[in-house]
Amino acid sequence: MCLAIPALVTELLPDQMAKISLDGVKKTISVALVDDVAPGDYVIVHVGHALARIDAEEAEKTLALLAEAGALATLEPEGRA
Template sequence: MCLGIPGEIVELSPDRDDLATVEVAGVRRAVNIGLLGPDGVRPGDWVLVHVGFAMSKIDEAEAAATLDLLRGLGSAYTDELDALADSDIT
C-alpha cells in the first residue's frame, strides 16, 4: 500500500530548486517540490509526500493529526516509512 505521508521541510537543495530534504519520523530524504508551484516551500513547512513528490503543503496541525491516524494503521505506516527510508530520487 502506498500512502501520502506528512513530512517537514528541513532544507532546500542549494543545487536544485525542485528538491528539498524532508523529515518523516526521523527519516530524512530528498523529495521533489516542483509540483507546489511558484511560491514553493521553506524550511519548517509541512508537505504531504507521495512516491518522492511533495503533493501539497499542509499545516502543522493537519500533519500531526494525519501522522496520529497513520500510526494507528500499524503495518501500513511502518511499510511506508521503510519505503521512504529505502528511496533515493537524487
Template sequence: MCLAIPAEVVAITEDRQTATVSLEGVRKDVSLALLSEVTEGDFVLVHVGYALNRISPEEARRTLALMAELEAASS
C-alpha cells in the same frame, strides 16, 4: 490506492528543485516540481518522491497520529 505521507521540510536546495524532508528522523530528498512556494519548516504530503502539496502542522500531526493508531491496531 495511493498513500501520501506528511513530512517536514528541513532543507531546500539553492535551485529550489528539491528538498530534504524528515519523518520521525528519517530524511529523504524529494522533488518540489509540483509546488511553487515551500519554505523550511513547512509540512508537505510526499508520494513517490514528490512533494504534492503543503499542509498545516496540525493536519500533519493528526494524520501521523491516525497512521500510528492503524499500525498499532494491525499489530
C-alpha cells in the same frame, strides 16, 4: 491504491529539491509541483514528490492516526518530541 503522507521539510536544495524528515527518516524529494515551500513546512509526499503543502495541525493529526494504525513507529510528529 496510493498513499501520500505528510513530511516535514528540513532544507531546501538546488534544482527544486528538498530534504524532508518523517518519523526520523530523512529523504530527498522533488518540490517542483508545489510553490513557495520553505523549511518548517509540511508537505504531502508521494513517490518522492511533494504534491501539496499541508498545515502543521492537519499534518500532526494525520501522523498520529498513522502511528495509531501502526504505520509509523511513534506517536510524536517530527519536532514535537
